[in-house]
Amino acid sequence: MNLPDYVEARRRTKSKVDIEMYSNDIKGIGIGKTYHIKTYGCQMNEHDSENIKAILEELGFTYCEDYESSDLVLLNTCSIRENAHNKAFGMLGRLKHLKESSNPNLIVGLCGCMAQEEGVVKEIISKYKWVNFVFGTHNLHRLPYLLNENFKSNKSEIEVFSYEGNIIEGMPVKRDSKYKAFVNIIYGCDKFCTYCIVPFTRGKQRSRLKEDIISEVEQLVRDGYQEVTLLGQNVNAYGKDLELGYGMEELLEEVSKTNIPRIRFVTSHPWDFTDGMIDVIAKHKNIMPAIHLPVQSGSSSVLKLMGRRYSKEDYLTLFSKIKEKIPNVSISTDIIVGFPSETEEDFKETVELCHFCKFDNAFTFIYSPRENTAAAKLKDDTPLRVKEQRLNQLNDVVNKYFLENNKKLIGEYVPVLVEGISDKKNELYGYTDTNKLINFKGDESLIGKIVRVKVTDAKTWSLDGELDER
Ligand code: 5AD
Numbered sequence: 184m185n186l187p188d189y190v191e192a193r194r195r196t197k198s199k200v201d202i203e204m205y206s207n208d209i210k211g212i213g214i215g216k217t218y219h220i221k222t223y224g225c226q227m228n229e230h231d232s233e234n235i236k237a238i239l240e241e242l243g244f245t246y247c248e249d250y251e252s253s254d255l256v257l258l259n260t261c262s263i264r265e266n267a268h269n270k271a272f273g274m275l276g277r278l279k280h281l282k283e284s285s286n287p288n289l290i291v292g293l294c295g296c297m298a299q300e301e302g303v304v305k306e307i308i309s310k311y312k313w314v315n316f317v318f319g320t321h322n323l324h325r326l327p328y329l330l331n332e333n334f335k336s337n338k339s340e341i342e343v344f345s346y347e348g349n350i351i352e353g354m355p356v357k358r359d360s361k362y363k364a365f366v367n368i369i370y371g372c373d374k375f376c377t378y379c380i381v382p383f384t385r386g387k388q389r390s391r392l393k394e395d396i397i398s399e400v401e402q403l404v405r406d407g408y409q410e411v412t413l414l415g416q417n418v419n420a421y422g423k424d425l426e427l428g429y430g431m432e433e434l435l436e437e438v439s440k441t442n443i444p445r446i447r448f449v450t451s452h453p454w455d456f457t458d459g460m461i462d463v464i465a466k467h468k469n470i471m472p473a474i475h476l477p478v479q480s481g482s483s484s485v486l487k488l489m490g491r492r493y494s495k496e497d498y499l500t501l502f503s504k505i506k507e508k509i510p511n512v513s514i515s516t517d518i519i520v521g522f523p524s525e526t527e528e529d530f531k532e533t534v535e536l537c538h539f540c541k542f543d544n545a546f547t548f549i550y551s552p553r554e555n556t557a558a559a560k561l562k563d564d565t566p567l568r569v570k571e572q573r574l575n576q577l578n579d580v581v582n583k584y585f586l587e588n589n590k591k592l593i594g595e596y597v598p599v600l601v602e603g604i605s606d607k608k609n610e611l612y613g614y615t616d617t618n619k620l621i622n623f624k625g626d627e628s629l630i631g632k633i634v635r636v637k638v639t640d641a642k643t644w645s646l647d648g649e650l651d652e653r
């Protein structure tokens with residue numbers, strides 16, 4: 184048994200830890216069995232699930248749409264807010280019932296960020312003994328070994344590493360899309376924003392080598408992919424741990440040269456967003472003019488308590504620079520309301536900032552205290568009811584601007600990567616260069632292609648359009 188350990192998880196060392204790849208003799212243990220995986224949380228988790236699916240299929244498992252009739256159910260969990268936690272525990276409750284009623288041989292595994300939490304693993308050991316195995320974010324590659332042990336002994340296996348290993352190149356991957364791909368560029372985060380659990384669950388900042396990233400993107404180009412999203416908790420810090428003399432600016436430049444038609448990247452911390460990066464984005468047509476730039480709060484004093492390392496003014500300066508230098512750029516953001524000690528005045532500053540920035544999209548949250556984070560120790564006397572009012576008020580403001588920005592596009596021609604058929608019959612859907620969802624009529628053969636669409640109508644969260652057949 185290897186349990187999560189926050190002291191270890193907080194440590195930032197330069198030492199490398201050797202990893203053990205799984206041996207070939209375990210291949211085949213899944214033959215004749217089915218699996219289902221539920222993924223919660225961010226794109227990093229979605230991409231981890233793509234690796235996990237490939238590992239399971241290499242072991243012989245086949246995917247089953249319906250979790251109730253699967254032999255193995257894996258929950259790839261998220262720790263970011265309490266509701267993500269509750270969802271996973273709710274699902275565990277349903278799985279327990281399933282195991283007790285109709286599927287006694289069901290194998291249940293829990294992985295992802297919650298597996299890195301000391302409190303969660305303690306709870307699993309004491310109250311969820313029937314969970315067959317738990318593994319963390321640093322040891323996906325150990326899944327075959329854990330499953331094999333579980334098959335042999337039928338005992339619960341818990342293996343969570345709180346130190347992170349070397350980056351494992353060449354992990355198998357079963358991508359969910361044939362046109363868009365996630366490519367990890369940096370793992371972990373060293374920012375330690377005071378509300379955030381990620382630096383504990385995902386470990387220290389570790390960048391992949393530029394050569395490995397480029398060869399992955401080149402392969403994707405050969406496979407016909409149209410879009411890559413470069414992934415990291417804080418992509419702008421890319422390269423800082425490597426000391427090889429290159430960072431995000433140079434990486435974007437290199438990825439651009441692969442001629443992949445579309446490049447996106449998430450998530451950017453304003454602190455590490457350099458002028459050089461803005462220039463590179465502005466210069467290359469295949470780097471999409473859509474930037475996710477979480478502000479978190481419009482009050483400098485709250486930002487300070489959050490440990491964000493920038494003031495409201497710093498954010499606005501960066502924001503204006505990006506708007507000025509990148510034509511037609513869309514900027515989206517994340518905002519937390521109800522952070523401990525946030526006053527009505529602080530909140531008003533957040534609302535004002537939103538009136539100024541007119542974001543194209545915004546993900547808004549009520550602050551959720553997370554185990555072991557610095558903010559969890561702060562006094563928080565704002566009633567939940569007030570926090571909910573603030574969230575509603577903020578949502579009304581930001582939604583108004585989503586619609587207003589979308590309406591400005593009516594009559595324009597926009598490039599769209601067609602992704603599939605929407606729920607509305609006979610309509611294709613896809614995303615514009617500025618990351619807006621658009622629905623329009625067209626032939627299925629266009630799926631996976633980039634086409635020109637004229638915007639005919641605008642809603643808060645999507646556009647309608649007509650295919651430009653010329
Ligand atoms: N409570 C509420 N929201 C949070 N986020 C991160 N941690 C918390 C928390 N403890 C939000 C931030 C971040 C996004 C991914 O989730 O806005 O940018």
Ligand code: SF4
Pocket residue numbers: 372373374375376379380381382416417452
């Ligand atoms: Fe969390 Fe801050 Fe790191 Fe983002 S930059 S993952 S909010 S600690």
